[in-house]
Amino acid sequence: MSEPFLIGDTMTGGYGKGPDILHGCTIAVEKGEIAVIVGPNGAGKSTAMKAVFGMLNVHSGSVRLDGEDITALSPQDRVIKGMGFVPQVRNIFGSMTVEENLEMGAFIRNDDIKQTMEQVYELFPILRDKRNQAAGELSGGQRQQVAVGRALMTQPKVLMLDEPTAGVSPIVMDELFDRIIEVARTGIPILMVEQNARQALEIADKAYVLVQGTNAHTGTGKELLANPEVRASFLGG
Incomplete structure (x- = not known):
């Protein structure tokens, strides 16, 4: 095996x-x-x-x-x-925008990250809508989406x-x-x-x-x- x-x-x-x-x-x-x-x-x-x-x-x-x-x-x-790791707390940069958080996730990459970012936005459409908003202003569930999206940016x-x-609420959990x-x-x-x-x-x-x-x-x-x-x-x- x-x-x-x-x-x-x-x-x-x-x-x-x-x-x-x-x-x-x-x-x-x-x-x-x-x-x-x-x-x-x-x-x-x-x-x-x-x-x-x-x-x-x-x-x-x-x-x-x-x-x-x-x-x-x-x-x-x-x-x-x-390995992509999303800790339970302190998992976003609150003063940075959603898009800046995602860009930070790609720090180990030297290639074009646009396609991966598009994939994250397709997975989490609300992040596309709020991409220019400070991540710290988002709801708890949206912040978790930013954290997961940022980890996905490392591919x-x-x-x-x-x-x-x-x-997060039961609806957001689902x-x-x-x-x-x-x-x-x-x-x-x-x-x-x-x-x-x-x-x-x-x-x-x-x-x-x-x-x-x-x-x-x-x-x-x-x-x-x-x-x-x-x-x-x-x-x-």
């Missing part, structure tokens, strides 16, 4: 010299897939995502992208290798989203999930941490439930939605 396009394999690690938060945790995503990480607060979901992106110390285990071991690379070098091989629907599905259909694998577990599992090709930094359940989104233990523990029955 060939291995997944992106895998954080049996990762153990934490922040700085602090205690380990992850304990043999494995998360992976294939091309064109949406993989989601869910679990209770403090389970290590965002920590696992940051470990894959190189933002904390992985003391054992490895991270591999398209067969290449990238465990020792900095986050900046991982972006160059093709990533994989897109990582840390709680993309945090703090819209964001629709756009995320559209991105995945272009072939870009998506690895996503999400608090709205039930809704995330409904769109997930693959899903991981983390508890205390370790894998508690793994399966397809449908399998975990149907799992009585997962339902009772994490989905309210």
